[in-house]
Amino acid sequence: MSAVMLALIAGAVIGLALGALGGGGSVLAVPALIYLLGFTPVAATTASLVIVTVTSATALSAHARDGHVRWRTGLLFAAAGVGPAMLGGALAGRLPAAVLTVAFAVVAAAAAVRMLRPRSSSESIIHVRPGRAGAAGAGLGAVTGVLGVGGGFLAVPALVNVLGMRIRVAVGTSLLVITVNSLAALAMRAGTVDGLDWAVIGPFAGAAILGAWDGKRLSARLSGQTLQRVFALVLLAVAGFMLVDAAL
Template sequence: MELLGYIGAALIGVSLGLLGGGGSILSVPLFVYFFALPPTQATSYSLFVVGVASAVGFAKAWKAGNIHLSSGVLFAIPSFLGVLFIRRFLMPYIPENMNLLSWNVSKEFLVMTSFALVMLTASLSMLRPRKNTALVEKTAPLSFALQAFLVGSVTGFVGAGGGFLIVPALVVLGGLTMKHAVGTSLGVIAVNSLLGFASDVAVNTAVDFSFLLLVTSIAVGGIFVGSYLGKRTSEAQLKPAFGVFVLILGTGIFAQQLTKL
C-alpha cells in the first residue's frame, strides 16, 4: 500500500503541473487510504505537500509567461483569510463525534463527505460551457474577493489547495484562459496551503517531517512531468479532462463515505 502511496504522490505533482489543481484531491485520500493517517492529520500534511509542489509549478509557469499576477493577488489575499479563519477558529472546535440530522457521525466522516461534495460541485462547473468573456470581465472586484474568501474557507476545511475551485473561479469570474488560470492558481494554492500548514504547526500539530519531505519531493518531480504534458495539450482538452477527473474521484469518495452511515 505504501508503494502505491508513493506512486500517488507522483500523480499529485503531475496533476498540479498539468491542471493547476487536483493535487490535493489526490493527496488527502492518499494520506488517509494508503498511509493510514486520520483525516485531520491528512488535511494538514496535504497542505504542505501541495503547497511546496505548487510553488515549484508556479515558478515554472511564471517563466513560461502563463501568469496573470493582478488576478492572482486579488484572489490570494481574501482566500488566505478564509483558510486562516477555518483552520484556527473552526477546525479545532469540531467534536470528534456528533449528532447530525439524527445520525451519529464522526469528524472524519464530515470532512471527507464535505470534500467529496466540493469535488462534485467543482467538476460540474468545469464541465459547463464557459461564460461569455465580455460578461466575465464585468465581474465586480468585491464579488471576486468574496468568491475567493469562500474558496479559502473550503480549502481550510477540507485541507485541499483549492485548485479545483480556484481554476474555475479564475476562468469564469476572472476571464482568464485555461492555461493562465492554471499557472496563476498555482501561486494562490502555494500561499494558501503553506500558510494553512504553518497555522496548524503553530497550534502544536505533530509532524513527521522526514516522511512528509519524502512524499513532497516525489510530488515535486511529478510537477515537471505535468508541465511537460501541459505544453502539448490544448485548452479545449484540459478543461473537460479536469472536470471528468474530479467528477470520478468525487463520486468514488462520496459513495465510500455513504457506506459508513
C-alpha cells in the first residue's frame, strides 16, 4: 500500500476521533507517522502538531456553531497550562523513557476509569468558576508537559469530572484547548517544519479534516453517555498498548 493511501486512512481515523470525541488525535497521529509512514520521532511529532492543529480548528468551528464551546473556560485552561507545561517538559527530559510510558498509561487508565463510573444527576451541571478552571488547566498543562502529548485525551475527562461539563460541551471546549496548545507547541518547532514531507502530510491532514466532520455528525447521533463510554474505552486501549510496549 502506498504512503499516500496509508496517510489517507490514518488521517480519516484520527479526524473521526477528534471530531466525535474531542481528543485522541495526538495519541494516534505520532505512532501512525512513525510506524506506517516511516517518519523519525522528531519529524512525526512536528507533523502531528500540524495535522492536529488544522483538524482541531476545523472541528472546533463546527462545535462552536452548535453552541458546544465554553470559550472563556477553554482559553483559561490553555493559558493556565502554558507555564506548567514548560516546567513539565524540562522534568521529562530527566526521566527514563520507560517511566514516562508507564506514567502516560496510568494517567490515561485513571481518567478512563473515572469516566466509566456513573455520575449522579447533581454532578451534571456545575457552575464553572475561573479559579477552579485555572487550577485544572494548570494541572493538565503539567501532565501534558511531562508526558509530551497534545492533551485532548486528558482535557475531556478534566472538563467533565473537574468542572462538571456535559460531555458534548467538554468535547467542543477540549478542541479549543487542543488548537491553542498545538499552535503554541508548533511555534516552538518552526525550525523543523521545512524538512517535512508535505506530499504525505497534505493528504493526511485533508483526510483528517473530512473525518472530523463525520465525527461531528456521529457525536450528534449518539447520547452523551455513549460518547463518554467510547472515549473511556479508547483511553483504556491506549493505556493497555503502552503498558505492553513498556514491558517488552
